[in-house]
Amino acid sequence: MKTAAIALALAICGLAAAAQSPSLPHLRREGGATQLVVNGRPFLIRGGELGNSSASNLDYLAPFWQRFRALRLNTILAPVYWDLLEPEEGTFDFALVDGLVAAARKHDIKLVLLWFGTWKNSMSCYAPAWVKKDQRRFPRSVDASGRSVEILSPFSPANRDADARAFAALMKHLRAIDGEPQTVVMVQVENEIGMIPDARDHSEQATTAFASAVPPDLIEFLVKRADSLAPELRERWHSAGAKRAGTWADVFGGGAAAEEIFMAWHFARFTQHVTSAGKAEYPLPMFVNAALIRPGYQPGQYPSAGPLPHLIDVWRAGAPAIDFIAPDIYFPTFVEWTRRYGRGGNPLFIPEALRGPDAAVNALYAFAEHDALGFSPFAIESIGEPAAGLLAASYDVIEQLTTLILAHRGRGTMAGLIQEHPDNRQPQQIRLNGYALSAGFERSAPPSLADGAAAASSTATAMPAGGLVIATGADEFLFAGIGVTVTFAATEPGWQTGILSVEEGRFVKGRWQNVRWLNGDETHQGRHLRLVPGRLSIQRIKLYRYR
Ligand code: DGJ
Numbered sequence: 001m002k003t004a005a006i007a008l009a010l011a012i013c014g015l016a017a018a019a020q021s022p023s024l025p026h027l028r029r030e031g032g033a034t035q036l037v038v039n040g041r042p043f044l045i046r047g048g049e050l051g052n053s054s055a056s057n058l059d060y061l062a063p064f065w066q067r068f069r070a071l072r073l074n075t076i077l078a079p080v081y082w083d084l085l086e087p088e089e090g091t092f093d094f095a096l097v098d099g100l101v102a103a104a105r106k107h108d109i110k111l112v113l114l115w116f117g118t119w120k121n122s123m124s125c126y127a128p129a130w131v132k133k134d135q136r137r138f139p140r141s142v143d144a145s146g147r148s149v150e151i152l153s154p155f156s157p158a159n160r161d162a163d164a165r166a167f168a169a170l171m172k173h174l175r176a177i178d179g180e181p182q183t184v185v186m187v188q189v190e191n192e193i194g195m196i197p198d199a200r201d202h203s204e205q206a207t208t209a210f211a212s213a214v215p216p217d218l219i220e221f222l223v224k225r226a227d228s229l230a231p232e233l234r235e236r237w238h239s240a241g242a243k244r245a246g247t248w249a250d251v252f253g254g255g256a257a258a259e260e261i262f263m264a265w266h267f268a269r270f271t272q273h274v275t276s277a278g279k280a281e282y283p284l285p286m287f288v289n290a291a292l293i294r295p296g297y298q299p300g301q302y303p304s305a306g307p308l309p310h311l312i313d314v315w316r317a318g319a320p321a322i323d324f325i326a327p328d329i330y331f332p333t334f335v336e337w338t339r340r341y342g343r344g345g346n347p348l349f350i351p352e353a354l355r356g357p358d359a360a361v362n363a364l365y366a367f368a369e370h371d372a373l374g375f376s377p378f379a380i381e382s383i384g385e386p387a388a389g390l391l392a393a394s395y396d397v398i399e400q401l402t403t404l405i406l407a408h409r410g411r412g413t414m415a416g417l418i419q420e421h422p423d424n425r426q427p428q429q430i431r432l433n434g435y436a437l438s439a440g441f442e443r444s445a446p447p448s449l450a451d452g453a454a455a456a457s458s459t460a461t462a463m464p465a466g467g468l469v470i471a472t473g474a475d476e477f478l479f480a481g482i483g484v485t486v487t488f489a490a491t492e493p494g495w496q497t498g499i500l501s502v503e504e505g506r507f508v509k510g511r512w513q514n515v516r517w518l519n520g521d522e523t524h525q526g527r528h529l530r531l532v533p534g535r536l537s538i539q540r541i542k543l544y545r546y547r
Helices: 002-018 058-070 095-106 157-178 204-210 216-224 231-239 248-252 255-281 309-318 334-341 359-370 387-408
Strands: 026-030 033-038 041-043 045-049 075-081 110-120 140-142 148-152 184-191 286-291 324-329 349-353 374-377 414-417 428-432 435-441 466-473 476-482 484-490 496-508 511-517 529-531 537-546
Touching: 033 184, 045 110, 045 349, 045 387, 058 095, 075 095, 075 184, 075 374, 095 110, 095 157, 110 148, 110 157, 110 255, 157 184, 157 255, 184 255, 204 255, 216 309, 231 248, 231 255, 231 309, 248 255, 255 286, 255 309, 286 349, 309 324, 324 334, 334 359, 349 359, 359 374, 359 387, 359 414, 359 466, 359 476, 387 466, 387 476, 387 496, 387 537, 414 428, 428 466, 466 484, 476 484, 476 529, 484 496, 484 537, 529 537
Parallel strands: 045 075, 045 374, 075 110, 110 184, 184 286, 286 324, 324 349, 349 374
Antiparallel strands: 026 033, 033 041, 140 148, 414 466, 428 435, 435 484, 466 476, 476 537, 484 529, 496 511, 496 537
């Protein structure tokens, strides 16, 4: 009764207002960057993804919303479970979705919904019982030994259509309840699609398809984008002779790598169908996410054929309705993965990240270095200290700097500050606005040792180090972050660089407020800028040149 009332109230509110809606949430390419536009304004997602089961009961979730606000989140990523949404075929229960949207609105938080449909981490664990129990109608993938696995086969039109119908029903309902308020800003289609324990499905349909010709659509895409293909795919295609026709093994050289490309195409086609059905009802931005590859793993050993960077062209060709592909980054090689996902015009969004202390600096880095749409540690309701305090401080900084970050996107005037790898002690070298910046990192001070005191305690927790820099004017930079010391050199020959002033401050309602001037010990008497270890701060620096 209660949920029916919520649904009705939401529907009335959404429908009435949808008529006046100037635009739905959408992606807009501007200069060199992509903006997510929500309620008519660019929006940066300071996100957190819920643990898988926390959105399955609204009462369970209720106590966490205040904490999300305290963490300075503006968006929660939350699953919608197919088995709970459509417990009987054709009968939909939107109570959980309605309750989630209502709770998010009440706390002034946006949502990215995750469609846990046919696949969740490769498996089909969220398919409803009426799908799981009817294997004849809804066929499974088969492994190389001929055993079916709990992965619905992407080669089955029945599987595809059942998912698409459910997803379309969800999107139709969302349009009705949320067309104007725009609480839901994007949707992830499926979750970490991938084939395991073999590189490909060995069902009869799959085996027939693998022996057939590569679809001309894919070949045409490869030919048309020959110059901008992901290097790994181009290399594979070219070393097999860059053929324009043939079976998958002919065109991509056989082996597990060719099988993976084949599967990626079929996963993408399935996803395209589901996504288009959803977008036909309510065209929110939609993306797919990927489980990344452990070093040295081969196709079949990791969830293969998902939206991985080496397969991005196959996914683009097969699923053009998908707006971008997104990495779930749990590895310490954050820099490498963001780089690989930020190439070729793919907007970077990180729906899942490790919820450790480094999340605080990884978020700043992603926004500044890659114009990220958003960042989101996983299982945010379970975040503990010191990660929680650091993330809250980082998101607070991002909130203060949002206008500035948005103004500098795609202009080459921002950079992320980060260690290429946590063990890498080399200073980072950056060229920005006529200066060469050298950034060194101090990771060792715990929060209690702020302001530089005894920074070198060897027993301290590994605190993060990193942040961002924005060139705010000629000879002026704004820095934000933690544990970074920066020196400056003019790139123009014959000139030396001095520091005119460094001040710590914060933005209050968009206006800069001085906290203190830092021209003595804090700058090593004018030699450098130092974002102290142990706490996040914002500093502005003015430089000058002399002979
Ligand atoms: C990645 C998945 O996408 C999540 O749903 C969850 O299973 C996490 N892994 C667990 O680490």
